[in-house]
Amino acid sequence: MPGTGFGYASSLSAPLPLPMSNWLIAIALSLLIGGVATFYFRAIQMRRDETRAGIAALSGVSWRSFIHMVLDALARRGFGRLVDDENAADDSDYVLERDGQHWLLSCKHGSAFVLGRLTVNELARAIDLKGAAGGFLLTQGKITDDARPVAALQRIELLDGPALWPQLRDFLPPEQLAGIRARAMQLARQRVLSSWLLALLAGVAVFLALPDRAAPVVASAPAAPAPAVADVPGPTASQQATEPAGTAAATEAPTVPEQAPMDIEQQRGDVAAAISTLPDVDRAVWSSESTLQVFLSTIDGDAFVRICPLMERYEELASSRIQLTPPPGSTATVRFRQCRSY
Template identity: 40%
Template sequence: MSGILLPIVVFLLIGGLASAWLLGVRLRREQQATGIMALAGMHWREFQRLVLEVMARRGYRQTGSTDMSDDHGLIELEHGGRMSLLSTKHGTAYVLGPATIAEFASDLQLRGATGGWMTTLGSVAADTRSLARVQKIELLDGQTLWKEIEPQLDPAQRAEIMGAVRARANRHVMLVWVLAGVAGIAIFLLSGRDAPAPAASQQAATPAATPAAPPRQPASTAAPPMTAPVPEDPAALASRRRKVADAVATLPWVDRAVWSTRSTLVVHLAGAPDRAGLCALLEPYAELRASRLQLQPPRDSDTPVRFIQCHAY
């Protein structure tokens, strides 16, 4: 009975902890990343309309022209008799930095606005928020916007986004339990193999000549990775891109990975990147191995965004 107890504990521990992480932390991250990509796929005017609804719930209303924005891409808002400006940047690769803040602050001063908002589906550069607060500018990045826009989406659209993420999470959970079962079986077999022989039989055994070790075979050269043929079906190409993004997201130093464009993979880092390990996942795909990789540092990191490429076009 004691021989089967440890494998069962290992099976339940691995499967339970991994499932809790996948359906908790990882699922929320995937829903957020998928939602941001869905917003990025909208027409920019539709995205502006959703942002204006967020502002309306905060008590701000658009003034002036009925157009979404003026020639400078700015929207005037009014609240309590005071005028503010709103800037929207549509795109997941956009990064709000000090230069952008300085330009927007100049617009606020020229128009006599008391403050403003800068929104983007991308991210905010390190040490930029403190500069924005001094200029009375509030920054809303992709994660913050998704939390506020998600309740405004059409229920069918939101269900479609969440359903796809949930289905992928369930597949990962099933895979985790299979791997947990394999680990439990391996421990059970190893524990039986390592059981000591009875003392009596060891004493009765006579020493025998140690058989000569077989001649060592020369090591074979490792075969290069196979390159899968490039399919012509657009659905198959999209499936291969999703597989690469899912594979990159499993690396221990990666938080998540999403395609911002067909040729740019945004890798959100959780630690120091390993270029060789990252490129190895793209190598089998001829149409993806030369993709641009945007290494996005953690939100509180001072490390700048980096762009690398495993192969030249």
């Protein structure tokens, strides 16, 4: 019918409704980009800039000024310096006291230091020799991640650059600290301003890229229906029986790769933790890569009978040397043994 056809054509050329204009989309995008950038540069990056400048300032002070800051910061936590000239290892080691217990403090002054497990093990041996309850290892540089599990087992607190700055910033001269914060704030403002300019440009670009939603939209002709596909008969039973065996094998699921062996450091940590749970063992630590030092809490028979089965679970560690240290006050001697020979 003519009337019906005319009405159908008019509905195709009519403009679509506008729930939101292109300008609102562009403004919303600009506000989102600018707001996120402002939060990041003011709340996160500015703190990082202050920390970086603070570490550089701490590295520039003299050794005497730095160690005084460290001792003052630890004094807030109840640690007092114990004058022990006979046992002091060098100028970088100090003995602290809190609640009747001794703690060792080791400082490496300078932002170029990168301390690892070797430094932590040296401090741990000094703690054992002096009978201290624990220790502190401080540097403006960096302490590697592989040293942190070892330090946790030895009751050693690690404070490197980003962790050390909040502890010592209040002991810098007020004018120097104010200058560091002012420079970090100025840098954050410059970055925020640049971010808002980029957000404005992004909004304009999005506005220009969006289609003109007020233009009439002409519907395309409906697609022709797809021709029917004739049913294809499946293979008969005789055809299935004659299929080569390789076709069936090709459809099998791929085999799952074997799990990679456990890392040697993880094995050392696991066996030390397992031996530490024995009833007559106080703790077990690796004094070197080939020696496991076991501190006994009581003397109850032959401890190797209970230790060796745990060591032999790990092929790479079964031939390690075990140093059996008797409890304090015991008349027993230190013994060494290997659960399995090389």
